[in-house]
Amino acid sequence: MADSASRGEAPWSTGLFDCFSDCSLCCQTTFCPCITFGRSAEIIMKGSSSCCENCLLYAAIQxxxxxxxxxxxxxxxxxxLRQQYGLKAxxxxxxxxxxxxxxxxLCQEYRELRNQGFDMKIGWNANVDRGVTMAPVAEGGMKR
Known part of the structure; x- marks a missing residue:
C-alpha cells in the first residue's frame, strides 16, 4: 500500500481556520494580502519570480x-503547493x-511553508543559502 504523501493525502500542518494562532500573519493578510501571497508564491515557484513581482501581480489582478x-x-x-508536499485537498x-x-x-499556505522550514521573510534565494529547498522525502511503506 502506498503511503499517504505519495497519493496526495498528507494532512496540512495547520487547519484552515487557525488564522488567529498567528495574529501578525492574520493582520498582514487582512490588510495587505498581496504580501502574504507574494512571499508564498516566490517559495512555491522556487524563486522563478520574486516576492515583489508576485505581490504586484496579485495586487493588480485584485x-x-x-x-x-x-x-x-x-x-x-x-x-x-499541495502537489509539491502531497497535501490533502x-x-x-x-x-x-x-x-x-x-x-x-493564504494564511494556511504561508504557515505550511513556514512549518516546512522556510523563513518566509527572506525569500527563496536566502532559503537556498540556508539549505532549505524542498519538501522532506516521505518514507515509503513496506513493500514486497
Whole structure:
C-alpha cells in the first residue's frame, strides 16, 4: 500500500481556520494580502519570480478584476503547493477553499511553508543559502 504523501493525502500542518494562532500573519493578510501571497508564491515557484513581482501581480489582478481572478490565481498556487508536499485537498476543493475562505487559505499556505522550514521573510534565494529547498522525502511503506 502506498503511503499517504505519495497519493496526495498528507494532512496540512495547520487547519484552515487557525488564522488567529498567528495574529501578525492574520493582520498582514487582512490588510495587505498581496504580501502574504507574494512571499508564498516566490517559495512555491522556487524563486522563478520574486516576492515583489508576485505581490504586484496579485495586487493588480485584485484591483483591476476584483476578487474572482485573484481567487483563481490563489487557487493555482494552492494546487501547486499541495502537489509539491502531497497535501490533502481539504476541507474541500482548492477553488472552494479560496472562493469562500480566501484570506484563511493564504494564511494556511504561508504557515505550511513556514512549518516546512522556510523563513518566509527572506525569500527563496536566502532559503537556498540556508539549505532549505524542498519538501522532506516521505518514507515509503513496506513493500514486497
Amino acid at each position: 484591483y483591476l478584476t476584483g476578487s474572482l481572478f485573484s481567487i483563481l490565481y490563489g487557487c493555482y498556487y494552492r494546487r501547486k 481539504s476541507p474541500c476543493h482548492d477553488y472552494c477553499v479560496h472562493c469562500f475562505c480566501h484570506y484563511c487559505a
